[in-house]
Amino acid sequence: MGSTRMIVISRPDLVEKVWGPASLKNTKFIFRTSHSEGIDEIGLGTKGIVFNRNIDVWAINRRFMNIISIPPFLRESINLSNKVIDQVFEYWKTLENEGMQIDICEWLDAVGADIVSTTATGKSIASATKLFNSLDIENKKSIHGIWENGVKFIQAIHLHVESVAFMFLIPTMFRRNIPFIKDINKKYLDNKDWIYEELERIISEKQKEIENTPLSQPLESNILTLLLTTNTERDLDKISVGHFESPLTKDEVISIICEVFTSGLDTTSSSLSFIIFYLARHRDVYLKMRQEILNVYGTLNNPVLILESYGKLKYIEAVIYESIRILPTTSSIPRAATEDIEFDGFTIKADTTVHLDIFALNHNPKYFKDPETFNPDRFLTDKDSITKYAYIPFGNGVRACPGRSWAMVQMKTFLIKLVCTFDIYSNDKSDTPKYVYRAVNRPINIYINVKTRNG
Numbered sequence: 001m002g003s004t005r006m007i008v009i010s011r012p013d014l015v016e017k018v019w020g021p022a023s024l025k026n027t028k029f030i031f032r033t034s035h036s037e038g039i040d041e042i043g044l045g046t047k048g049i050v051f052n053r054n055i056d057v058w059a060i061n062r063r064f065m066n067i068i069s070i071p072p073f074l075r076e077s078i079n080l081s082n083k084v085i086d087q088v089f090e091y092w093k094t095l096e097n098e099g100m101q102i103d104i105c106e107w108l109d110a111v112g113a114d115i116v117s118t119t120a121t122g123k124s125i126a127s128a129t130k131l132f133n134s135l136d137i138e139n140k141k142s143i144h145g146i147w148e149n150g151v152k153f154i155q156a157i158h159l160h161v162e163s164v165a166f167m168f169l170i171p172t173m174f175r176r177n178i179p180f181i182k183d184i185n186k187k188y189l190d191n192k193d194w195i196y197e198e199l200e201r202i203i204s205e206k207q208k209e210i211e212n213t214p215l216s217q218p219l220e221s222n223i224l225t226l227l228l229t230t231n232t233e234r235d236l237d238k239i240s241v242g243h244f245e246s247p248l249t250k251d252e253v254i255s256i257i258c259e260v261f262t263s264g265l266d267t268t269s270s271s272l273s274f275i276i277f278y279l280a281r282h283r284d285v286y287l288k289m290r291q292e293i294l295n296v297y298g299t300l301n302n303p304v305l306i307l308e309s310y311g312k313l314k315y316i317e318a319v320i321y322e323s324i325r326i327l328p329t330t331s332s333i334p335r336a337a338t339e340d341i342e343f344d345g346f347t348i349k350a351d352t353t354v355h356l357d358i359f360a361l362n363h364n365p366k367y368f369k370d371p372e373t374f375n376p377d378r379f380l381t382d383k384d385s386i387t388k389y390a391y392i393p394f395g396n397g398v399r400a401c402p403g404r405s406w407a408m409v410q411m412k413t414f415l416i417k418l419v420c421t422f423d424i425y426s427n428d429k430s431d432t433p434k435y436v437y438r439a440v441n442r443p444i445n446i447y448i449n450v451k452t453r454n455g
């Protein structure tokens with residue numbers, strides 16, 4: 001790729017060598033990618049989690065990021081998702097009455113932005129309401145008390161994510177000197193600076209809020225408050241992340257919050273868009289999901305969603321797995337080794353990026369019978385026949401996705417509520433969703449019609 005050597009693998013036995021080891025001691029593939037000046041310039045090579053090559057700093061940040069997989073956090077997330085989705089479904093009922101189609105990608109981006117923003121910072125950006133108000137409908141909704149720069153911030157995050165491939169692949173000399181490329185480079189770097197300044201502003205505001213709240217009063221529950229209070233007298237023991245001697249620095253907080261946005265937004269909302277694409281074409285699957293909800297909750301009318309019940313939703317889980325198998329949002333995962341390695345008869349030089357081609361693996365008939373057929377049952381009845389390491393949508397080992405549980409909880413919450421509230425249809429009969437190939441694939445032009453369920 002350009003001037004950078006990359007090795008692409010798509011065999012489970014090789015996947016095991018890279019993604020199998022579960023501890024830092026046993027694995028040589030500790031880095032996300034080979035060293036890149038561009039990634040350093042954009043602030044990711046030595047900070048945060050995803051691309052961080054400073055393993056000591058990565059390990060600390062990762063411990064903090066792990067709060068997004070513990071039950072108290074997931075329970076809060078269900079409550080918040082519930083509120084956001086209820087409001088969105090009220091808007092969809094208006095669209096149904098107006099006979100309007102629903103642009104799933106736009107709506108799920110808005111839902112994702114509202115959930116991630118409130119969970120990460122406690123700040124609402126009302127993306128879904130803004131989207132509703134932008135449609136050709138008379139009954140506009142009022143918006144108040146929101147994060148003024150919220151929408152601009154989300155757009156900046158999308159640009160930041162987009163900049164990673166450019167910064168990684170285009171050699172520094174080109175980025176700095178060639179007209180046009182130089183301008184793009186500047187746009188990406190200015191964008192990163194703006195994100196960091198905006199986060200710094202929000203952190204200062206939140207810090208004042210915390211200082212002005214008496215110790216006897218509980219604080220809001222969001223990731224930012226949690227990060228700012230850990231190892232201070234305000235430490236919320238509600239979500240404990242273990243023992244660290246000092247509070248996180250402002251820089252560390254910025255990097256972690258930034259990554260909650262960069263990693264948490266498109267991954268979940270794009271996966272959900274793909275899932276809904278398949279559901280609108282497989283009514284039998286939709287009805288089976290409805291039956292499962294009825295079996296687990298005893299009702300389809302506003303079932304009480306508690307975390308403990310989610311493990312019982314095996315069919316819904318299989319639907320999610322099958323959708324992200326057939327169309328994985330992250331269709332390629334990179335890792336790089338810290339030293340030279342003997343690998344399937346070759347020597348891979350230290351710091352060479354090895355990519356797992358998830359798409360190729362998930363579509364190989366050796367590992368998935370009739371791979372082009374959408375068949376959630378393969379994750380239920382044929383589950384045990386799936387070759388080990390042939391299916392790792394969230395990665396595996398030391399750098400496996402820390403957002404997996406949160407993403408699954410968000411997707412399940414949305415799907416349960418969707419299935420209980422609406423029937424869905426699509427006029428478009430194509431078998432495969434359209435999308436733009438990216439580090440996180442972006443679905444486009446997925447439209448459905450909804451009809452409120454009777455009874």
Ligand code: HEM
Binds near residue numbers: 032065334397400403
């Ligand atoms: C459907 C949704 C998602 C999918 C398919 C997904 C997939 C992945 C994959 C494949 C990796 C690479 C793992 C490896 O190298 O072994 C990863 C890493 C990561 N994911 Fe996710 N992810 C999703 C949602 C999320 C969410 C909601 C967050 C929340 C913040 C998140 C945060 C991260 C982070 C921080 C890493 C880097 C971990 C490290 O390098 O230590 N992801 N994800």
